[in-house]
Amino acid sequence: MTHMTRDDFARxxxxxxxxITDANPTGHILCDELAQAERLxxxxxxxxxxDIHVAFIDHRHxxxxxxxxxxxxxxxxxxxxxxxxxSEIRDTRDPSTLPDEDAGSIYFDAHEEEYxxxxxxxxxxxxxxSPNALRVGRHLVISTSHIRPATADLLDQWAPMIxxxxxxxxxxAGYGWFVxxxxxxxxxxxxxxxxxxxxIEFARAQGCRWLLLDRDADCIDGLEIFEW
Numbered sequence: 415m416t417h418m419t420r421d422d423f424a425r426x427x428x429x430x431x432x433x434i435t436d437a438n439p440t441g442h443i444l445c446d447e448l449a450q451a452e453r454l455x456x457x458x459x460x461x462x463x464x465d466i467h468v469a470f471i472d473h474r475h476x477x478x479x480x481x482x483x484x485x486x487x488x489x490x491x492x493x494x495x496x497x498x499x500x501s502e503i504r505d506t507r508d509p510s511t512l513p514d515e516d517a518g519s520i521y522f523d524a525h526e527e528e529y530x531x532x533x534x535x536x537x538x539x540x541x542x543x544s545p546n547a548l549r550v551g552r553h554l555v556i557s558t559s560h561i562r563p564a565t566a567d568l569l570d571q572w573a574p575m576i577x578x579x580x581x582x583x584x585x586x587a588g589y590g591w592f593v594x595x596x597x598x599x600x601x602x603x604x605x606x607x608x609x610x611x612x613x614i615e616f617a618r619a620q621g622c623r624w625l626l627l628d629r630d631a632d633c634i635d636g637l638e639i640f641e642w
Contacts, residue, residue, distance in 0.1 A: 425621030427451050432597075432619050463538045471495060473528040485534075489514040492530065496521035502528075553624035554617040557633045558590050562640050565607045569593070569627075581605040582614075589629035595622060609638050 467488040471478040478495060482488040493514035500509045503524035509517050522530045558566065569591045572580040581602040583594030595618040598606065606614070616637060617625040633639055 425619075428621040429619050432615060463536055465534055465536050467532065467534050469530060469532045471528065471530055486514070488532065489518055492532075493517040552620075552622045553592070553626050554620050554622040555626045555628055555631045556613060556617075556637070557631045557639075558627045558629050559633055559639050559642065560613050560637045561610050561627060562607065563642055565610050568607070569610075587626060587628070590627040590631075593625045593627065595625055609640070613637055 464483070467482050467485050469480045469488055469492050471480075471492065480488055480491040482491065493509075493512075496517045497509040500521065503521055505520060505524055507520075509521075512520065518530060522528060561569075569584050570586070572582070572584045573586040573591060577583065582598060583592075583596070585592040593610070593614060595614045597618075603611070613627070614625055616634075
């Protein structure tokens with residue numbers, strides 16, 4: 415894997431939690447910690463502090479601001495500017511043959527009217543529980559055809575019940591239901607029909623904390639389909 419988005423990371427955490435739950439149903443502590451990590455990634459654009467390299471070029475036309483996660487990437491941007499305007503300094507070397515750091519250093523040492531400022535700064539993550547933090551989650555949308563009509567009747571019965579009286583989180587959604595994908599065990603798991611549980615596990619494996627069963631959604635491969 416050469417590139418990972420925030421959603422990819424959340425999905426990886428969910429897949430790890432699912433695999434641990436399946437292999438060791440008693441591993442609640444680790445699964446709870448992974449679930450907390452999933453929520454942290456879901457609810458924060460950057461869930462940890464990050465060092466950022468920034469540069470500002472002051473020139474006669476104004477200024478250019480650059481930012482990158484590494485010094486190398488930053489100086490590549492600065493060197494591109496220097497090579498474009500290389501003719502403004504009295505240096506006969508070919509700037510395309512010079513390393514990025516050298517090109518920047520030579521250019522601004524020789525130029526009398528342009529200046530380069532660089533800095534490494536740390537950006538803190540927003541505090542957990544900040545009143546201004548938006549809670550943004552992920553849900554998977556699939557057709558209600560992936561559950562039996564009898565299971566749909568159960569969801570209709572569970573939705574209006576208080577949380578303590580139903581086996582899993584359910585909310586009515588017009589032409590379907592939102593279903594919480596948190597792991598279950600014991601009697602609660604036994605109360606959930608197998609085809610619904612298969613859909614819940616599939617959604618959790620995609621990094622989604624909620625499953626939306628919708629009458630107008632598409633069917634997906636890998637899950638059983640039922641006639642209504």
